[in-house]
């Protein structure tokens with residue numbers, strides 16, 4: 366089959382790899398009909414590349430049709446239409462019983478000290494072949510699936526595997542009081558959905574980013590937005606000025622560890638994108654990225670006694686945190702990978718013909734799998750108005 370494989374920093378390819386097969390009684394094989402590129406794939410594209418093996422199959426946002434099942438896959442049947450959550454979880458261990466599917470004790474990657482195994486996500490998470498491929502082997506398939514109704518086009522359900530539940534969890538963890546104010550840092554796919562969900566729940570939502578098209582998408586939906594390039598040094602003051610001098614009740618960090626250190630960075634990153642990767646990587650490191658910028662901003666912006674909810678991914682142990690300020694402001698902090706199936710029953714009623722979250726028009730690019738390499742580049746550089754890419758195997 367054809368699959369998107371990792372070969373080095375900023376080097377992904379579409380190659381022939383062996384077809385996946387049933388290896389355990391709890392396995393299923395899914396024929397993938399839609400599979401997206403995620404902001405999390407960009408961490409592998411750049412800084413976490415060292416945890417990848419050459420030829421590893423990427424991707425963790427797949428949906429499709431069940432092609433084969435093992436003997437212990439419960440009520441899953443060949444021909445079922447399914448979305449596959451990005452984490453592999455058994456559904457019956459101590460953690461799964463508590464809805465903490467990203468901590469599943471059956472699939473935890475103990476030799477790396479990490480939580481549940483993830484599709485297409487490096488040695489840190491079990492090096493399980495991913496879903497940017499024609500077929501996907503799904504371990505623990507008795508639980509690692511969401512059954513979908515027949516009928517609506519893939520767009521309707523394409524984001525259930527990750528970013529829609531991730532944004533939902535981000536907003537839930539933000540614990541916004543009724544009628545309260547939510548600031549969302551980062552308007553990539555996750556932050557964009559977090560804004561839509563916050564607005565749907567009746568909160569005042571303020572979104573922050575530096576990419577004009579991303580700001581415009583939310584402005585067009587009636588969300589207040591702030592252009593980071595206009596508030597390089599005074600974002601906290603600007604937001605306090607909009608919120609009675611106090612700051613918002615809650616902040617979602619939907620940026621993660623590749624934050625723009627300053628608006629100038631956008632230009633630097635665009636320029637770096639044009640260089641050969643051996644030159645671009647050091648330039649990105651020295652001139653471009655401040656790993657904790659967004660998180661520090663969130664802690665500065667949130668009101669005293671408010672909640673910061675971290676959806677963006679952070680890794681690396683050495684980065685210091687502004688603990689003095691966190692303690693003094695009495696900030697509550699919640700974070701983690703999304704427990705996808707925990708939120709599906711809340712989200713499904715919104716995936717109706719009325720489409721209150723705008724899922725049908727959310728993707729900006731829909732391309733054949735073969736075009737994955739150029740789409741990784743386009744998404745990483747935030748070029749061509751790119752917000753969300755669907756690959757069609």
Ligand SMILES: NC(=O)c1ccc[n+]([C@@H]2O[C@H](COP(=O)([O-])OP(=O)(O)OC[C@H]3O[C@@H](n4cnc5c(N)ncnc54)[C@H](O)[C@@H]3O)[C@@H](O)[C@H]2O)c1
Nearest residue numbers: 404405531551553554555620621624625676677678702703
């Ligand atoms: N917790 C989870 O389960 C989970 C799931 C999916 C994605 N993620 C993470 O969420 C993050 C966002 O992913 P995405 O798919 O939306 O991709 P993305 O990388 O396209 O979005 C990040 C956005 O943040 C903006 N940004 C950068 N620096 C900023 C700053 N200092 N202030 C405000 N905005 C800034 C960028 O311009 C960009 O639009 C990534 O870290 C990704 O790994 C987490």
Ligand SMILES: [Zn+2]
Nearest residue numbers: 403405426527
């Ligand atoms: Zn994802």
Ligand SMILES: [Zn+2]
Nearest residue numbers: 455458461469
């Ligand atoms: Zn489990």
